[in-house]
Amino acid sequence: MSASLPPPLLIRNLTVSYGSVLAVDRLNLTVQAGEIYGLMGSNGAGKTSTMKSIVGLVAPASGSVRVVGLDPAVNSIEVKAAVGYVPEAPLLYDALTPREFLEFVASIRMLKADRYAGLVHELIGALQIGPDMDRPLATLSNGTRQKLMLVAAFLHRPALLVLDEPFNNLDPRSVRIMKDLLIAYVRGGNRAALFSTHTVEVAERLCHRLGILDRGKLQGEGTLAELREKIQRPEATLEEVYLGLTTEGVAVSRAAQMLSSRV
Amino acid sequence: MSTIAPSPSSSGAGAPPSGAEGPRTSAAAERPPRQDALPPEATPPLPVGLTWGQCWRVAGIVYDEFTFQSIYALKQGNTSVLLEGKRGEDAVKKARTRVAQSKGMVAFLLFMVIVGGAFALSSTIFRILGQGLPLGDYTISVISGELLLIFSLLWMTGLQVAPTLLGSRVFPLLATLPLTRRDMQRIGLLVFARIFDAPALTALIFFPLAVGWVTGSVAGALVLAVGTLVTVVLACTVSLVTARFFLVRVSGARGGRRGSILVRWVYLLIWSLPSIAITAFVSFSTEILSGLSYWESQNPSAFRLLLLAYPFPFSYLASVVVYPSLNVYGSLGDPVFWAVTAGYLLLAAICARWLRTAPLEMALLSPRSSRQLEEVTTELRTSSPAGAILHKDMRIASRTPGYAFLILLPLLDAFILGLSTNVSQPSPAAADSFAFAAVIVAALLATFFGPAFFATEVMGYSFTRTLPITRRTLLFGKAALILMIYVSASVLVMALVAARISAPLPFALFAAAELPGVLAAAFLELGVLFHKAEEKGIPITNLYSGAWWAMLVTAPGMLVAGLPLLVYYFGERIYDIAVALPSMALTATVLLLLTASWAIWGGPRSAAA
Numbered sequence: 001m002s003a004s005l006p007p008p009l010l011i012r013n014l015t016v017s018y019g020s021v022l023a024v025d026r027l028n029l030t031v032q033a034g035e036i037y038g039l040m041g042s043n044g045a046g047k048t049s050t051m052k053s054i055v056g057l058v059a060p061a062s063g064s065v066r067v068v069g070l071d072p073a074v075n076s077i078e079v080k081a082a083v084g085y086v087p088e089a090p091l092l093y094d095a096l097t098p099r100e101f102l103e104f105v106a107s108i109r110m111l112k113a114d115r116y117a118g119l120v121h122e123l124i125g126a127l128q129i130g131p132d133m134d135r136p137l138a139t140l141s142n143g144t145r146q147k148l149m150l151v152a153a154f155l156h157r158p159a160l161l162v163l164d165e166p167f168n169n170l171d172p173r174s175v176r177i178m179k180d181l182l183i184a185y186v187r188g189g190n191r192a193a194l195f196s197t198h199t200v201e202v203a204e205r206l207c208h209r210l211g212i213l214d215r216g217k218l219q220g221e222g223t224l225a226e227l228r229e230k231i232q233r234p235e236a237t238l239e240e241v242y243l244g245l246t247t248e249g250v251a252v253s254r255a256a257q258m259l260s261s262r263v
Numbered sequence: 264m265s266t267i268a269p270s271p272s273s274s275g276a277g278a279p280p281s282g283a284e285g286p287r288t289s290a291a292a293e294r295p296p297r298q299d300a301l302p303p304e305a306t307p308p309l310p311v312g313l314t315w316g317q318c319w320r321v322a323g324i325v326y327d328e329f330t331f332q333s334i335y336a337l338k339q340g341n342t343s344v345l346l347e348g349k350r351g352e353d354a355v356k357k358a359r360t361r362v363a364q365s366k367g368m369v370a371f372l373l374f375m376v377i378v379g380g381a382f383a384l385s386s387t388i389f390r391i392l393g394q395g396l397p398l399g400d401y402t403i404s405v406i407s408g409e410l411l412l413i414f415s416l417l418w419m420t421g422l423q424v425a426p427t428l429l430g431s432r433v434f435p436l437l438a439t440l441p442l443t444r445r446d447m448q449r450i451g452l453l454v455f456a457r458i459f460d461a462p463a464l465t466a467l468i469f470f471p472l473a474v475g476w477v478t479g480s481v482a483g484a485l486v487l488a489v490g491t492l493v494t495v496v497l498a499c500t501v502s503l504v505t506a507r508f509f510l511v512r513v514s515g516a517r518g519g520r521r522g523s524i525l526v527r528w529v530y531l532l533i534w535s536l537p538s539i540a541i542t543a544f545v546s547f548s549t550e551i552l553s554g555l556s557y558w559e560s561q562n563p564s565a566f567r568l569l570l571l572a573y574p575f576p577f578s579y580l581a582s583v584v585v586y587p588s589l590n591v592y593g594s595l596g597d598p599v600f601w602a603v604t605a606g607y608l609l610l611a612a613i614c615a616r617w618l619r620t621a622p623l624e625m626a627l628l629s630p631r632s633s634r635q636l637e638e639v640t641t642e643l644r645t646s647s648p649a650g651a652i653l654h655k656d657m658r659i660a661s662r663t664p665g666y667a668f669l670i671l672l673p674l675l676d677a678f679i680l681g682l683s684t685n686v687s688q689p690s691p692a693a694a695d696s697f698a699f700a701a702v703i704v705a706a707l708l709a710t711f712f713g714p715a716f717f718a719t720e721v722m723g724y725s726f727t728r729t730l731p732i733t734r735r736t737l738l739f740g741k742a743a744l745i746l747m748i749y750v751s752a753s754v755l756v757m758a759l760v761a762a763r764i765s766a767p768l769p770f771a772l773f774a775a776a777e778l779p780g781v782l783a784a785a786f787l788e789l790g791v792l793f794h795k796a797e798e799k800g801i802p803i804t805n806l807y808s809g810a811w812w813a814m815l816v817t818a819p820g821m822l823v824a825g826l827p828l829l830v831y832y833f834g835e836r837i838y839d840i841a842v843a844l845p846s847m848a849l850t851a852t853v854l855l856l857l858t859a860s861w862a863i864w865g866g867p868r869s870a871a872a
Contacts, residue, residue, distance in 0.1 A: 102643055117642070
């Protein structure tokens with residue numbers, strides 16, 4: 001990466017709160033070009049809130065977010081043009097068909113047909129959503145809707161992909177395809193992806209670096225080797241690293257104890 | 264939230280319920296053997312049939328959930344309730360209040376219709392509106408009209424809400440709970456009944472009472488109570504059937520094929536029938552009575568046949584009971600009449616029986632088409648960003664009756680006014696007046712209904728907020744829709760009345776001169792909505808919940824759209840049309856420049872676009 005170019009994502013002291021609930025607490029995070037960065041954490045750890053603040057769905061209480069050097073609060077349109085987003089839940093226009101939805105997204109992004117036509121054809125073929133192209137979204141499965149969201153996110157070849165639990169509803173075949181596509185996508189060196197997941201296996205195989213979030217705070221960050229070093233267990237699996245860095249390890253043992261008791 | 268008290272009989276662990284059906288029994292039979300390694304545990308009691316009271320409480324919870332989903336459009340991607348950081352209880356309370364307000368408004372409208380109709384039966388009003396009809400025929404016509412209005416209003420209410428209920432997925436969730444099928448059906452019935460409760464009770468109680476009070480006939484009130492009950496049952500049934508029809512043929516219909524959008528719009532015309540019936544009855548009641556009078560005098564035998572059509576048997580019976588001496592048709596001695604009347608009662612009974620189970624069973628049906636679809640092309644057709652907003656709204660409207668209605672009503676109104684001008688052969692001066700009035704109505708209706716389309720931005724909200732949509736794009740897209748409604752309605756009127764009006768060119772110029780006025784009103788209305796949305800960071804209006812906002816902005820909008828019309832009116836009366844038309848066009852253009860500038864560049868600047 002050229003030193004003069006700003007990183008695709010730079011977060012400094014980001015705090016997000018909903019009323020009295022603190023969702024993200026002074027988060028610092030950088031995603032470099034050519035990198036797939038995985039955010040791991042349990043439900044309510046602050047992953048989705050972090051991602052929503054990047055794409056402008058949530059206004060930060062304090063701190064700063066920069067996407068390719070731009071502030072989403074000031075350069076809203078430019079940031080949205082540079083980001084491809086897949087939300088946690090595929091909530092879309094139920095009355096539209098996938099074709100109509102993609103036409104809407106491509107039109108809003110002012111894409112030329114020669115830029116997206118081949119890509120759309122290949123993605124739709126690979127993810128096997130061709131037969132559903134003219135069915136209303138209301139009648140499609142969550143998996144198909146999720147695939148459509150992924151196609152829409154890739155459509156304009158964004159500098160930064162922000163994917164919130166992107167593999168949640170996907171079948172194993174589609175997960176595999178998406179993993180390959182993501183790796184190929186960032187390989188060029190000028191694009192990056194930030195994605196959140198619960199799945200240890202996906203995070204381990206896909207991410208260049210990982211961030212472990214717990215109760216809004218980043219408990220650890222780095223490659224798997226760096227994280228193992230942090231908990232001083234060189235042979236630990238990612239699952240063990242995750243439990244070691246968060247408070248969940250203790251809770252899990254307590255729950256297991258309760259379940260095995262005869263009370 | 265209310266909770267369900269455990270049934271006294273449910274404490275008996277493991278005892279199979281007497282009324283239990285289907286999956287529960289088989290699930291018990293197929294339960295895997297208990298592992299010896301585990302300690303003996305108290306087996307959860309199997310469910311038994313709930314009482315109606317318990318079903319009512321569960322239905323309350325389900326209805327709250329349905330209300331919550333509908334009001335906040337959460338399933339469509341609206342996260343505003345979460346973004347506002349509201350407490351959950353407040354949001355639920357607000358949803359309940361808004362639904363109660365909507366039902367209250369429909370019930371109040373129905374009450375006014377009922378009271379108005381009952382007073383139309385008084386001798387004073389009969390002398391004014393009678394149109395030469397004998398008192399008996401007049402009474403039959405008014406009561407029939409009232410019953411049809413009750414039917415139409417209830418159907419219209421059902422059409423707006425029932426498809427949302429069937430598609431809300433609250434019932435499939437219920438199916439995962441240990442409830443018997445019968446309990447679920449009862450709960451489904453009670454939830455469905457809650458959609459209509461206030462309006463239906465208003466009709467059932469006040470219509471017979473009001474007619475009985477005005478005519479002084481208790482027997483007449485009792486006959487009408489039966490007639491109203493039949494009407495309510497039929498309206499609920501038709502609502503449910505058409506809701507399912509909508510889910511399969513409109514909401515779930517395939518896109519992409521040539522003509523498929525047109526077909527959906529044709530289906531959506533059905534949605535407009537109740538409102539057309541209401542509009543036509545209210546607007547043309549004297550013409551209808553006059554037509555009936557003419558028909559009765561020319562062809563009494565055919566008029567007698569009309570008595571067999573719903574809802575005439577009930578209004579005829581009520582009329583005969585109220586005025587026994589006016590039994591001019593002698594149908595009371597006609598076995599066919601009694602057979603048909605009994606047929607309607609039987610039909611209502613069958614419908615009522617069907618309604619006991621249908622709301623649940625229809626909600627559990629999949630909206631999917633079972634047909635295997637062939638591989639299709641992946642070709643996409645793009646447009647300008649503003650054009651994409653317009654296309655998207657039109658496509659959503661073609662599968663959403665509530666939005667389709669907003670487009671169809673101005674067009675249908677223009678069609679009815681244009682057609683009546685065409686077929687009634689008025690004098691050229693009168694035809695000119697009708698045609699101008701039709702264009703004015705089209706302008707005002709487009710201005711009145713257009714802002715409601717801002718609510719489509721609630722759907723897919725969390726995703727579309729991440730797209731680079733500028734303020735100008737959104738405003739242009741939405742304003743284009745309002746303009747399209749006006750232009751289509753005006754062209755329709757022009758096509759229908761062209762042969763009847765004396766001066767087609769000034770009429771066309773009049774319609775064209777008003778065009779910037781409509782656009783100016785659109786920019787003002789949408790600008791207010793958009794600035795408010797930017798301030799709050801959320802789309803503030805929802806078709807079902809935040810309609811107040813859309814209503815509020817229509818007042819200044821209609822003022823702006825009406826100003827050029829007033830300039831024309833006074834200009835034409837004080838000077839002549841040569842002065843009136845340019846003045847009107849100039850006023851409209853100035854207004855357009857002012858409102859468009861303000862909407863696009865004025866107001867608060869925010870990144871929440």
